[in-house]
Amino acid sequence: MSWHEEYRKKYKELKEKGVPFFPDVVLLDAIAACVVFATLVYLAAAHPPHLESLADPTDTGYTPRPEWYFLFLFQALKFFPGSMEAVAAIILPGAILGVMFLVPFLDRGPKRHPFDRPLWTGLGAAGLLVYAGLTWAGYQSPLANPAEEKRPEVVAGKRLYAQLNCVYCHKIKGEGGRVGPALDRLSDAATDEWLSKHLRDPQSIAPGSPMPKMNLLEDEVASLTAYIRSHNPNDPFTPAAPKLFAENCAACHAIRGEGGDLGPDLSEVGAMRDKAYIQKYLENPAQFNPESSMPAYKGQLKDHEIEDIARYLARQRRR
Ligand code: HEC
Ligand code: HEC
Structure with missing residues (x-):
């Protein structure tokens, strides 16, 4: 008996005692689909995904990254620079989908067990390995935004900062000495004029400062100021922020004696x-402090209002 006949016989036997596709199997499928759908609806309502803050074109430190299940594509794109991008983004995924679509036509063997079909099982396993490997590599790839600082003043300032050894006394991004204050979290009172004046003659602003007076040229002062500024972006809040604070928060919180x-x-x-x-x-607040007595403002205030207040508060510090 050839395998075709054997198969037909078995099929007939099964058909006699099996359950019909419609409605039995279809009903089971429909129930499963409803359960999945209801779970999604519940998750979307009870645990809405967190949006990030509003896109900020001046923020050069932001590193956009896809969700984990697309990291493999994100990583694969790196192997196809420039105009080759279409290969990784469209042609390869298209080809892979095409092969998957054709598998039932290509793999015509009678056996069902995966180990009896080494070629296709092997291809499938290899595909999964590549997917896992790329995802892992994408996950590991450095977070830093490769967008290089290009403004010439800032680049010059960075070079001077290294040459003049400011790093011996100051920290930027956690690197450097602790004799002077960290230069990436200056207060708002440190305007550009104030910074320039301080750089020209530290003692004129902070009498007795151990920071050496370096007799900098004017364009060197400007470059250093621009470099320091690049780490202290002006992040303005709107005039609405203090008002929102007064209306919503001042009942419980004071700022400089008011509230x-x-x-x-x-x-x-x-x-x-x-x-x-x-x-x-x-x-x-409860996500930081489960016993918080402060109300949650998500939904109470608009997202951009919350962000505005946050900007306003982030600037509340004394020099
Ligand atoms: C010997 C240590 C030392 C070196 C070198 C040094 N500083 Fe300072 N710097 C200080 C100290 C201490 C202060 C805090 C007192 C003051 O304001 O002068 C300070 C203050 C500052 C401030 C004001 C920050 C603030 O918010 O008060 C800036 C800006 C600054 N330094 C930039 C620089 C730059 C740029 C260089 C390199 C050209 C540099 N410093 C080199 C010790 C140093
Ligand atoms: C009913 C009183 C109340 C109101 C209204 C209130 N807060 Fe609070 N807030 C608190 C209390 C109490 C804390 C102390 C910690 C806690 O319970 O969460 C706190 C903590 C905070 C903190 C954390 C401080 C820190 O260093 O961790 C911030 C920031 C804050 N509130 C800002 C605001 C803003 C902005 C508003 C208005 C939009 C506001 N609060 C409205 C009572 C209030």
């Missing part, structure tokens, strides 16, 4: 917390 004392004084909250933290805190 209630049910919550902590926020006059210097910017020294300890950055904008991102404050924004998250306002959205839902």
